[in-house]
Amino acid sequence: MHTRYTLTRRRLLVGMAHAALAASAITEAAAATEGLPRVTVTRDPNCGCCIAWVEHMRASGFAVxxxxxDDVVPLKVKLGVPEALMSCHTSQVGSYVIEGHVPADAVKRLLAEHPDAAGIAVAGMPIGSPGMEIKGEAPRPYEVVIFASGRQNVFARYRGIFRI
Structure with a gap:
């Protein structure tokens, strides 16, 4: 007995969702075996989006x-975060500073390439960046900036968690 399957939009979407979940599980398992360093996040206890970013990092294989x-600004200054790049939380991973809603993918790239820099940052709180997802709002493009004393350059461009 043969069963005929008609490809409907619903079946296609369900299949794509299953494929995405499988890919996500494989990616998370691979990240866990990469031996990623611990991320220390310093945040104001009243900031909710910071916790969403922490969950993004944990889901990407980082121990956090x-x-x-109450006041994260003195730490930002001590670590050399340029004022124009300051955001709501400051993190440290390895020898680098991670400022704001930086995608885990960019952090992994930073750690793999190990450039001569103080860190990377996403200035402000762009809609759609990790931890800043808003239901019903499309992610907006934003830049991850690499910085060191006296210099800043674009490290990568993203829309949501995807590099563009």
């Missing part, structure tokens, strides 16, 4: 420690 303090 969260430190809550």
């Amino acid at each position: 420690e969260v430190v809550e303090i």
Whole structure:
């Protein structure tokens, strides 16, 4: 007995969702075996989007420690984050500073390439960046900036968590 299957939009979408879940599981398993360093996130205890970014990092295979303090600005200054790049939370991973809603993919690239820099940052809180997803709002393009003392350059461009 043969069953005929008609490819409907619903079946296509369900199949694509299953494929995405499988790919995500493989990616997370691979990241867990990469031996990624611990990320220490310093945040204001009243900021909710920071926790969403922490969950994004954990889902990408990073172990994350969260430190809550009332004023994160002195740490940003101490770590050399340029004022124009400051965001709501500051993280440290390896020898680098990660400022704001940087995609885990960019952090992994930074760690793999190990450039001579202080860190990378996403200035402000762009809609659609990790932790800043808003239901019903399309992700907006934004830049991940690499910085060091006296210099800043575009490290990557993203829309949501996808590099463009």
